[in-house]
Amino acid sequence: MRKALQDSAAPRLRRDAARNRERIIEAARSAFAEQGINASLEHIAKNAGVAIGTLYRHFPKRVDLLLAAFEEKFESFMAAAEVALTAEDPWVGLSSYLEALCGMQAGDRGFNDFVSMRFPSSEETEVMHDRVCEAMESILKRAQDAKVARQDLTIGDLIAVTWANSRIIEATADIAPQAWRRQLMLILESLRYRGESTLEDPPLTNQQLYQAMARLSAS
Structure with a gap:
């Protein structure tokens, strides 16, 4: 039973992660366009509706986010x-x-x-x-x-x-x-x-x- 629950939860977690990543990229594009590449990552995370730790999990370095954006x-x-x-x-x-x-x-x-x-x-x-x-x-x-x-x-x-x-x-x-x-x-x-x-x-x-x-x- 526990394995079945884990298996069913895995796709949802992947979808959530993918949505978070896209939200971060969209927020970054907007922030970078307005403020340049040194825009606050904290504000980008806030505007994306995620924690700053989530942003860093997807994009460990600023340049990683620049590439995606x-x-x-x-x-x-x-x-x-x-x-x-x-x-x-x-x-x-x-x-x-x-x-x-x-x-x-x-x-x-x-x-x-x-x-x-x-x-x-x-x-x-x-x-x-x-x-x-x-x-x-x-x-x-x-x-x-x-x-x-x-x-x-x-x-x-x-x-x-x-x-x-x-x-x-x-x-x-x-x-x-x-x-x-x-x-x-x-x-x-x-x-x-x-x-x-x-x-x-x-x-x-x-x-x-x-x-x-x-x-x-x-x-």
């Missing part, structure tokens, strides 16, 4: 990269990709943080960010090969666009929510190919870029 949006972002790589006009591909990225940043403060940073302690996020960098490099190279983008541009310069956009969003989101678009259009004009030109200051090396992104996540 941003998984769908990240895949949508990577789909935008695929569209950019198949655009007939390589410049349209590059500019539309940056616009999609900056638009996602504008609509979600947490995703804004997530794509602008590196999390060295998490192998999963490292793989995700490597995918972003590889897509960026391919989109940029395609535009440079077609001589529609500056030849001295690097992936670090494109990442810097997201950093600049992040600060613009932070300053204007509740005042002029679309202000980032004008600034992005101005930046894009500076990225166009207009003959050979060389800037005096060198671009960030890959190592410097990585260190800068990791520093942002630690601050």
Whole structure:
């Protein structure tokens, strides 16, 4: 009899656990979007209707919750990269990709943080960010090969666009929510190919870029 009761209770417990996990993820998405990736985990648990211990059982580290919260949006972002790589006009591909990225940043403060940073302690996020960098490099190279983008541009310069956009969003989101678009259009004009030109200051090396992104996540 006791075994039968245990067997019948097991599926219910699994369903309860699954519901709790989904509640936590939904509460996290809302909190991260509004407050950024450092939103209070205690408040997320409270809004999900669970104890903080339950949150930690499902997501032992903050980065585990970030991965769950941003998984769908990240895949949508990577789909935008695929569209950019198949655009007939390589410049349209590059500019539309940056616009999609900056638009996602504008609509979600947490995703804004997530794509602008590196999390060295998490192998999963490292793989995700490597995918972003590889897509960026391919989109940029395609535009440079077609001589529609500056030849001295690097992936670090494109990442810097997201950093600049992040600060613009932070300053204007509740005042002029679309202000980032004008600034992005101005930046894009500076990225166009207009003959050979060389800037005096060198671009960030890959190592410097990585260190800068990791520093942002630690601050």
